[in-house]
Amino acid sequence: xxxxxxxxxxxxxxxxxxxxxxxxxxxxxxxxxxxxxxxxxxxxxxxxxxxxxxxxxxxxxxxxxxxxxxxxxxxxxxxxxxxxxxxxxxxxxxxxxxxxxxxxxxxxxxxxxxxxxxxxxxxxxxxxxxxxxxxxxxxxxxxxxxxxxxxxxxxxxxxxxxxxxxxxxxxxxx
Amino acid sequence: xxxxxxxxxxxxxxxxxxxxxxxxxxxxxxxxxxxxxxxxxxxxxxxxxxxxxxxxxxxxxxxxxxxxxxxxxxxxxxxxxxxxxxxxxxxxxxxxxxxxxxxxxxxxxxxxxxxxxxxxxxxxxxxxxxxxxxxxxxxxxxxxxxxxxxxxxxxxxxxxxxxxxxxxxxxxxxxxxxxxxxxxxxxxxxxxxxxxxxxxxxxxxxxxxxxxxxxxxxxxxxxxxxxxxxxxxxxxxxxxxxxxxxxxxxxxxxxxxxxxxxxxxxxxxxxxxxxxxxxxxxxxxxxxxxxxxxxxxxxxxxxxxxxxxxxxxxxxxxxxxxxxxxxxxxxxxxxxxxxxxxxx
Numbered sequence: 210x211x212x213x214x215x216x217x218x219x220x221x222x223x224x225x226x227x228x229x230x231x232x233x234x235x236x237x238x239x240x241x242x243x244x245x246x247x248x249x250x251x252x253x254x255x256x257x258x259x260x261x262x263x264x265x266x267x268x269x270x271x272x273x274x275x276x277x278x279x280x281x282x283x284x285x286x287x288x289x290x291x292x293x294x295x296x297x298x299x300x301x302x303x304x305x306x307x308x309x310x311x312x313x314x315x316x317x318x319x320x321x322x323x324x325x326x327x328x329x330x331x332x333x334x335x336x337x338x339x340x341x342x343x344x345x346x347x348x349x350x351x352x353x354x355x356x357x358x359x360x361x362x363x364x365x366x367x368x369x370x371x372x373x374x375x376x377x378x379x380x381x382x383x
Numbered sequence: 384x385x386x387x388x389x390x391x392x393x394x395x396x397x398x399x400x401x402x403x404x405x406x407x408x409x410x411x412x413x414x415x416x417x418x419x420x421x422x423x424x425x426x427x428x429x430x431x432x433x434x435x436x437x438x439x440x441x442x443x444x445x446x447x448x449x450x451x452x453x454x455x456x457x458x459x460x461x462x463x464x465x466x467x468x469x470x471x472x473x474x475x476x477x478x479x480x481x482x483x484x485x486x487x488x489x490x491x492x493x494x495x496x497x498x499x500x501x502x503x504x505x506x507x508x509x510x511x512x513x514x515x516x517x518x519x520x521x522x523x524x525x526x527x528x529x530x531x532x533x534x535x536x537x538x539x540x541x542x543x544x545x546x547x548x549x550x551x552x553x554x555x556x557x558x559x560x561x562x563x564x565x566x567x568x569x570x571x572x573x574x575x576x577x578x579x580x581x582x583x584x585x586x587x588x589x590x591x592x593x594x595x596x597x598x599x600x601x602x603x604x605x606x607x608x609x610x611x612x613x614x615x616x617x618x619x620x621x622x623x624x625x626x627x628x629x630x631x632x633x634x635x636x637x638x639x640x641x642x643x644x645x646x647x648x649x650x651x652x653x654x655x656x657x658x659x660x661x662x663x664x665x666x667x668x669x670x671x672x673x674x675x676x677x678x679x680x681x682x683x684x685x686x687x688x689x690x691x692x693x694x695x696x697x698x699x700x701x702x703x704x705x706x707x708x709x710x711x712x713x714x715x716x717x718x719x720x721x722x723x724x725x726x727x
Contacts, residue, residue: 241463241528248521265567268510276517277547283524284543287536346507346567 220260227253240286244279251275265346394498402502406479410642411441417686424690451631456531459628463529468629468636471522475643478515481508482650483570485660485671500660500671501570508569509557512651516606519644520546523608523625526637530628538624541697545605545612548704553602555712559595559719560588560655569651573659585663589656594715596656598708600681603648605704607641610689612700649681650674657681 230250237243251274258267353361415430415438422429430437455464485500505511520543527539564572578586589596605612626637653659657677660670695703 239460241460241525245463245521245525264505264507265510268507268514271514272510272517276514276520277550280517280520280524280543280547283521283528284540284547287524287528287540287543 216260220257223253223256223260226250227257241283244282244286247282248275248279251279265349391498398498398500399502402479403476406476406643406646407639409646410639411445413642413645413682413686414441414444414638416683417689420683420686421690424687445635448632448635453631453633454628456628458531460529460531463525464628465633467522467526467529468633468640469522470525471519471640472636472643474515474519474522475640475647478512478519478647479643479650481505481511481569482647482654483573483659484650484674486667488668499570504568504570507567509561509567509572509651509655512569512647513554513557516644516647517546517550519640522637522640526629527625530625532628534622534627535625538627542608542625545608545700545704548701549602549605549612549708552598552704552708552712553606555709555716556592556595556599556602557655559592559716562716562719562723563588563591569654569659573654573661576658577661585658585661587656587658592656592715592719594711595719596652598712598715599655600648600652601708603652604685604688605700607644607648609641609645609685611692611694613689613694645682645685646678649678649685652681653677 227250230246230253234243234246234250237246251270255267255270255275258264258270418440419429419437430440433439433443455461480502481504483499483501483504487497487499523542524539527535527537527542530536560572561567564575566572566575572588576585576587580586580590584590626634629637653674658673659677660674662670662673662676665672
């Protein structure tokens, strides 16, 4: 019997919280509850990062996703004052719509399982040459600004374009 | 005796217990100080009946709150309404856990290895403080929303907008210090400030980053919803803002969270800019006294400011945050970065 380490228990606890909270996000009628559950899910993910010896990634996850982006989500939900979602109207799918939807979902699930099974586990194994915490801030910084500089800059331009777009859309007509 | 019961573990548990109780007690003390300072600023005497100079007044207030009836609006979202003050207090108390408030002590040789005066040393400590304080917003926003009252909702909305706006300047001011220190660990940042220039001026970052300190403290005041930025609970406009519908101890918890947050911001400012526990005259292991003195001075400034400055208007707050504070913070960051590279 393998020794049940605290590490393993924590991993399963965080993983379970993340999965259950994510499922509940979709199941909520009240968008406010969905947002809160999503934050719980992000918190659990951040716990998993800590277990992976990546405290910087964990804290960034909390600051960026749980701290900044979700506050904006909450803000929008509160401003729209959408208390509950309307009851779903199955008529919109048509008489055969449900059946088609079920077939498509099963196909999608099958594809997902097939795709995941093709990924060899070696992708996820740790690089033996790497020692120490993988997320030493200096290493992340050097990685971003040397090896991945192009991707980093492209992402920043993408975000800038999205920002300009949002401003243009939100601007009142003169 | 099981292996996990040893002096180190016990000392840590005692330390955690002590820190938590000190935080709660400090908020009681802050309430007293606020009332006293306010009274003297307004040429009154302030509370002086319960205990010496009214020192026990906050405890009397808490007992009163505990005995009050807990009310909840009928249309409130029950779960979120109950959990909101809990989130606020938890975030406020947790944020302090990574702040070092002294060097290590051996308790006259009793402890081996010596005990470091902080709950936990995380190598990304300063970011942890930042992350946890940003979680505190949820308490306020949820309280505002779940109360189902227009004053609460407006208070919650204002708070969310205010905190997002000022968090950016707060983060940029932090980044400047991190660049100077070359570390994210609060203990290392403090240790980098040891020593003197010309045997006279302590090497505190406040002298290298005067602008950064101002930005940090201004943003900190806005983050903790204190006057002159106390819009989430602007009495004249919003009754009591996000906690209008709260009563009894759940109201008390919001109060506690606000004061603990003030203590945390002051403690972080002390660590980042004022050299933490470093100071002259005292032996190393009594450094926490310097930490207390510096934090207390900043807290006094907080209170002083509240009773001196009038509240801004909401649009002025937003304009100040985005059009003045943020650009200044960015310029400060760029100049710091350039100097750090230039001077090595």
